[in-house]
Amino acid sequence: MSLKSSLAITAGKTSHWFLHNFMHGGTSLPGKLTLKIDPDVLQALAKDYEIAIITGTNGKTLTTALTVKVLEAKYGNVLTNKSGSNMKQGIVTAFLTAKTGKSGKKIAVLETDEANVPIICEYIKPKLFVLTNLFRDQMDRYGEIYTTYDKILKGVLMHPDALVLANGDAPIFNSKKLPNKVIYYGFENQTEKEQLAPANTDGLLCPSCQHILHFKYRSYSNLGKYFCPECGFKRPELTYKVTALTQQTPQSSSFKINDHPVQLHIGGTYNIYNALAAYAVGAQFDVAPETICQALSQNDEKVFGRQEVINLDGKEVTMILVKNPVGLDQVLEMIKTDDKPFSLAVLLNANYADGIDTSWIWDGNFENLPFDKIPSVLTGGERYKDITFRLRVAGVPEENFAQRESLKDVLAFIKQMPTEHIYVLATYTAVLQLRKLLADEGYIKGGMD
Structure with a gap:
């Protein structure tokens, strides 16, 4: 290891120690400092x-x-x-x-x-x-x-x-x-039935002949057992596969991989x-x-922002990161399977890490939500006006609808929502901001490490 790399690593480790002991963590600053001293340090590390x-x-x-x-x-x-x-x-x-x-x-x-x-x-x-x-x-x-x-x-x-x-x-x-x-x-767990994906799905053209791909079954979006009826292009043989899917809830899934049972404690x-x-x-x-x-199958703590469950004064708040139409639709499909009434908050930011274009929210199928069992809907975040308009178009009953720009006001409103279970869908920087607020108020530990 070169002297430059050794100095860079020492400086990086020292900054990481200081940040995590006195400044509530830091996930990229130690790396930035280390790279400033030695741009090639990753090779040694x-x-x-x-x-x-x-x-x-x-x-x-x-x-x-x-x-x-x-x-x-x-x-x-x-x-x-x-x-x-x-x-x-x-x-x-x-x-x-x-x-x-x-x-x-x-x-x-x-x-x-x-x-x-x-x-x-x-x-x-x-x-x-x-x-x-x-x-x-x-x-x-x-x-x-x-x-x-x-x-x-x-x-x-x-x-x-x-x-x-x-x-x-x-x-x-x-x-x-x-x-x-x-x-x-x-996935290899469904009965085969020839079908097409919805027309606005990504990546549906055959890479060999540009014909529209067909499916023998789909899991979601453009994922499934695809084939081209024109040139014979098809899904390759799978080595690792879901062979059975037995139960799904918003909190868990039971399935088999290569006939070995798994109980995943996330929906x-x-x-x-x-x-x-x-x-x-x-x-x-x-x-x-x-x-x-x-x-x-171990029931561990949820990963940062990925169905992370937080106890908020006795309410069970599930925080879920959303960032694009396909991911959003999968989350909406998942929460629809909840068999009890729940409240919903959607927080939209449009910073660089979120993507500065918010038009993707119009491709999410909010219209399919069961608003009859969602007694309270809240919108917030830096672009709360955009997501408010989107949900109004989707048909949220006005008497069940609220909007708050400030995340402090969002958090105060969530505490007053009428259901025990609340889903919070948020873009990346909104998740970071809300988690910091929750940490400042003592509901979770600070940082992400």
Whole structure:
């Protein structure tokens, strides 16, 4: 290790210690300081690690958390950026806090922003990549899904010896031949019936002949057992698959992966995909199927902003990050399955980390919500006027509707909502702001680490 790297790492570790002991945490500043001293420091930090990079539009943070649980069941401590700080500086910060696992094996599971995959791959040598899905998201940053995929592939192609674990139900991940070995995971639990996806779904053109893809079954959006009736392009064979889906509630899902039962204590079909990806990584690291399923079935604390449940003066508040139409629709479908009345708050910001264009809220199917069993609806956030108008168009009864710009007023209103269970759907920076307020009032611990 060079003197420059040693000085950078010492400075970064010192700043991390100070921030976490006196300033309530910091997930990217230590990395920024370290990189300022040595822009190439990640190469020294990541040396000798077996690294899994997890990327895609939705599911990165929870897939990373579940993967870490699975690997720690066999190997002990696994390095990860659990805060979700998934750009270069956040990943450097994660390495600054490294601890060796009980096995002595050095493993890192890194959630990585799609555009940052090639940046990170200049300095590290991944053992494998996990590709979760690609949907339209923050068009100002990423562009269309094909552009985003090209950014990811630029990093993947730097390491042709790395394994790619890809969501086989997503046609885009089967659209280009790679020098890497590719193993696919997906759903294989439904009776086949030929169907089309809704016309406004992303990525429905066959990459071989541009014909519209058909499906033998779909899980949601463009994910499913697809095929092209014109040229024969079709979903590849799956190695890891959901073979049965037995029960779903807003709080949990029961299913089988390769016929092994899993009880996941978080709701939503999209989160079953996340668990399936974690299973696939565990298998590649030689973790036994029974150990993987047991780890996935543990009822741990929810991950930051991903169905995180907070007790607010006796009310059960479930905070859920939303950031694009497909993810939003999956959340709306999930909360619809609640068999008890619930209240709803939707908080909209439009900062750089959220995506500055809020037009995506018009693609969410708010109209399908059961407003007859939602006695109170609240809108808030910096762009509360936009989400208020959207929900008025969706048909929220005016007598059940309120809006608050200030998050302090939002929190005060939530405490007075008439139901025991409240869902709070919020964009990324709104989640950060609300969590800070909750921490300041003593409802949760400060920070995200």
